[in-house]
Amino acid sequence: VRRELSRGLNFNRPSPLEVHCAEQFLAMIGRADMVKFTKDGSTADTAAVKLARAYTGRKRVALCADHPFFSYDDWFIGTTGVPGGTLPEDVSFTSTFRYNDLASLQAVFDRHPGEIACVMLEAERNVPPAPGFLHRVQALARAHGALLVLDEMITGFRWDRAGAAQVHDLTPDLSTWGKALANGFALSALAGRRDVMELGGIRDARERVFTLSTTHGAESVGLVAAQATMNVYAQEPVIEHLYRQGARLRAGLQQAAVAAGVADRFTISGRDCALFYGTLDHEGQPSQPMRTLLLQEILRRGILAPSFMVSYSHSDADIDYTIDAVAAALPTYRRALEAGSTAGLLVGPPVKPVYRRFN
Amino acid sequence: VRRELSRGLNFNRPSPLEVHCAEQFLAMIGRADMVKFTKDGSTADTAAVKLARAYTGRKRVALCADHPFFSYDDWFIGTTGVPGGTLPEDVSFTSTFRYNDLASLQAVFDRHPGEIACVMLEAERNVPPAPGFLHRVQALARAHGALLVLDEMITGFRWDRAGAAQVHDLTPDLSTWGKALANGFALSALAGRRDVMELGGIRDARERVFTLSTTHGAESVGLVAAQATMNVYAQEPVIEHLYRQGARLRAGLQQAAVAAGVADRFTISGRDCALFYGTLDHEGQPSQPMRTLLLQEILRRGILAPSFMVSYSHSDADIDYTIDAVAAALPTYRRALEAGSTAGLLVGPPVKPVYRRFN
Numbered sequence: 001v002r003r004e005l006s007r008g009l010n011f012n013r014p015s016p017l018e019v020h021c022a023e024q025f026l027a028m029i030g031r032a033d034m035v036k037f038t039k040d041g042s043t044a045d046t047a048a049v050k051l052a053r054a055y056t057g058r059k060r061v062a063l064c065a066d067h068p069f070f071s072y073d074d075w076f077i078g079t080t081g082v083p084g085g086t087l088p089e090d091v092s093f094t095s096t097f098r099y100n101d102l103a104s105l106q107a108v109f110d111r112h113p114g115e116i117a118c119v120m121l122e123a124e125r126n127v128p129p130a131p132g133f134l135h136r137v138q139a140l141a142r143a144h145g146a147l148l149v150l151d152e153m154i155t156g157f158r159w160d161r162a163g164a165a166q167v168h169d170l171t172p173d174l175s176t177w178g179k180a181l182a183n184g185f186a187l188s189a190l191a192g193r194r195d196v197m198e199l200g201g202i203r204d205a206r207e208r209v210f211t212l213s214t215t216h217g218a219e220s221v222g223l224v225a226a227q228a229t230m231n232v233y234a235q236e237p238v239i240e241h242l243y244r245q246g247a248r249l250r251a252g253l254q255q256a257a258v259a260a261g262v263a264d265r266f267t268i269s270g271r272d273c274a275l276f277y278g279t280l281d282h283e284g285q286p287s288q289p290m291r292t293l294l295l296q297e298i299l300r301r302g303i304l305a306p307s308f309m310v311s312y313s314h315s316d317a318d319i320d321y322t323i324d325a326v327a328a329a330l331p332t333y334r335r336a337l338e339a340g341s342t343a344g345l346l347v348g349p350p351v352k353p354v355y356r357r358f359n
Numbered sequence: 360v361r362r363e364l365s366r367g368l369n370f371n372r373p374s375p376l377e378v379h380c381a382e383q384f385l386a387m388i389g390r391a392d393m394v395k396f397t398k399d400g401s402t403a404d405t406a407a408v409k410l411a412r413a414y415t416g417r418k419r420v421a422l423c424a425d426h427p428f429f430s431y432d433d434w435f436i437g438t439t440g441v442p443g444g445t446l447p448e449d450v451s452f453t454s455t456f457r458y459n460d461l462a463s464l465q466a467v468f469d470r471h472p473g474e475i476a477c478v479m480l481e482a483e484r485n486v487p488p489a490p491g492f493l494h495r496v497q498a499l500a501r502a503h504g505a506l507l508v509l510d511e512m513i514t515g516f517r518w519d520r521a522g523a524a525q526v527h528d529l530t531p532d533l534s535t536w537g538k539a540l541a542n543g544f545a546l547s548a549l550a551g552r553r554d555v556m557e558l559g560g561i562r563d564a565r566e567r568v569f570t571l572s573t574t575h576g577a578e579s580v581g582l583v584a585a586q587a588t589m590n591v592y593a594q595e596p597v598i599e600h601l602y603r604q605g606a607r608l609r610a611g612l613q614q615a616a617v618a619a620g621v622a623d624r625f626t627i628s629g630r631d632c633a634l635f636y637g638t639l640d641h642e643g644q645p646s647q648p649m650r651t652l653l654l655q656e657i658l659r660r661g662i663l664a665p666s667f668m669v670s671y672s673h674s675d676a677d678i679d680y681t682i683d684a685v686a687a688a689l690p691t692y693r694r695a696l697e698a699g700s701t702a703g704l705l706v707g708p709p710v711k712p713v714y715r716r717f718n
Contacts, residue, residue, distance in 0.1 A: 089448040
């Protein structure tokens, strides 16, 4: 990025850099013919919906309700607990189904025959897919003429260099990428089948789609950062490191939970490369106060962790430090469980869920 | 940017950098209480619509049809010649009016009483506002309980450090900014009145709005680039330079057009700080082939100019070089006018309008 800064960063016309980055990206992820770069995940997912609507001539989106975030745009955010400012007429074209519940997706197709433009989900989050689930989702989508859109924002460059699609040997029609792609620099991507993506291009005979057109989507900083990041992925054992450190972290956290006698109330889920944690109260219910108490107690010890995503920078010492911080926090967590309350233990108000209608 | 790169660039929580950049931005533009940063103009304009809908409890947008681009999202792009993939149910809530035609805006309010959430326009493009037009638009919006959203993507940091709002002494309820703000680095901004913006915050008692939440909206590169850019605006005569060089360019181009005998067919419009050009055919109609011919002939001479926007980097020599390139191109342009056709003069197909349904 430093080197590129002196070469100019935002041009009137597409630069070779954009082509080179696209080629490198497509070679790394496989399973896609074309890619369009943008700046954030929301815009990539919304563009996927637009392309799917144009390709199928249909309006409705079937969305996995167990995956927490796809876009701040109406078609998604209107289905959450924060629909303020969205158009109900737009939101009404989104239907939801449950992860690992093929019947719930079948029900969406049954309720709206010939109306589903695409099925959108992450490959996996806290819970692994039931055997065959992802391929059955794809088969169901295909049988009904709908596209499969895989959101790889978190899984991409983490589950595998080529994302969760590679892990599960799944080839979605469209996929969206970001986060690790440029290692913190601003870049996201919409990738997919040529015959779908070409709708947004200048060579196709079908009706055009104004997919994405941005002033900054192809500025050099994001593109060269992605190239440098992909070079590291190609040459170094990034993915192996994530799984190894994640496994160490999971084992240490679970051991600490057992030692503190809270293993059924402080739970670790997800793949080793992307760990989530659950904070349950004395009755076993997910609890924001208990979550806040854990956050507070590990923050006291220098750890800020809304989840336990490891990175390629995390050394053994970092992992050990994290485990020690959690281990030191858990006795306080246990006191709250035993008291049946966090009263007197929290220094501030409990954290609130993201999707709340009021503050 | 180089210096900031070593300090980390994307954090789990908002950084002081975001606050400092917000304070500097608000001090520079005045006329706004709060700002939210994002990456591109489309996302800022769409967020303005969402906030306006939430604030007013209404759905409809009144949009100036003479301003070419507000967003790739359905509510705008569906009103253009490229509606492919958009939801008609969404697009149906956008009404359009004409610039400098207050009656056309009045007609929108008359057709949809109590339904207009916001009026959105640029302050000025090719044509200056008729005396009082902008303030009458604002008064009309206010009288009907609608918000005024001013798109300052092009005018901001160009008409004036504080945008076209400052030039016209207009205080919109919301405004959107980008492009020159970070001098080519990726940053855009949604600014506005506190009581509207707070709907997207965590301190308000009203129903919340999930305005914008992005992984990359506040990464350091864009923010420090904006800060550095604003420092230059504060300390150096950037705006004066743009007007001076633009005036020289306009005078030179018009002189060249007169000399070539094509002054009524190759026209310059806009403010000196942001010049546009028109390419008319032998019958005086806007012509894509004639535009292509001009682009081709100046490109031969090293000038790529979809418009004639000057920048702070443009020296007298650059301006003279541009004028000379156009002057050298105009005899060919005149031949086409005299022939009534570009036949035999174009080396490729004519450029196509952006908003076309088919390629």
